[in-house]
Amino acid sequence: EAGVTQFPSHSVIEKGQTVTLRCDPISGHDNLYWYRRVMGKEIKFLLHFVKESKQDESGMPNNRFLAERTGGTYSTLKVQPAELEDSGVYFCASSRKTGGLYGYTFGSGTRLTVV
């Protein structure tokens, strides 16, 4: 089966601009997660979708970040306006079953650089 697909793989934007990251989960995976790793730090949970509903967005840094998953398929994560501290690698993951690790698979990530 195809894996979790993320694009773009890299994005360099100026402070104040808007960027939208996209994640296509594995087909049939109802659960979709966003994580972020800032350089040298841990990979941190941002939010979790079950189908099109936000199950938990407690990890979202602030209201400049907006995640959507229309129709319960792919998801987008928009940062508007971007700040320097938003730089990092944004990972998406998907899994088949809530509360379980079944098929919990990560994408290759989007490396975001804000200058």
Add this chain to the structure above:
Amino acid sequence: GQQLNQSPQSMFIQEGEDVSMNCTSSSIFNTWLWYKQDPGEGPVLLIALYKAGELTSNGRLTAQFGITRKDSFLNISASIPSDVGIYFCAGYNSGGSNYKLTFGKGTLLTVNP
């Protein structure tokens, strides 16, 4: 929130050497996971541990789930150049609406051929 302390931060070793890294937590997890991230890729699961005291092997990799459920270690024996990458520990608590992984900061492993 829960935090994982992973050490060492980085290691530079010669091919053929054994490697050990560990993770400690301020709170209990009922599942410990070890991931590897290759450059330009996402984390890939290496080993999952589900029971306190459990010792599990996957080829040259061996990991243990600490008795207190607050720590875990990963050993790599006879390292080879393709072992290069960042290794992450992660804790997970199954049950209810739990679904998120808590990661350590990673151990950057460099293997000199």
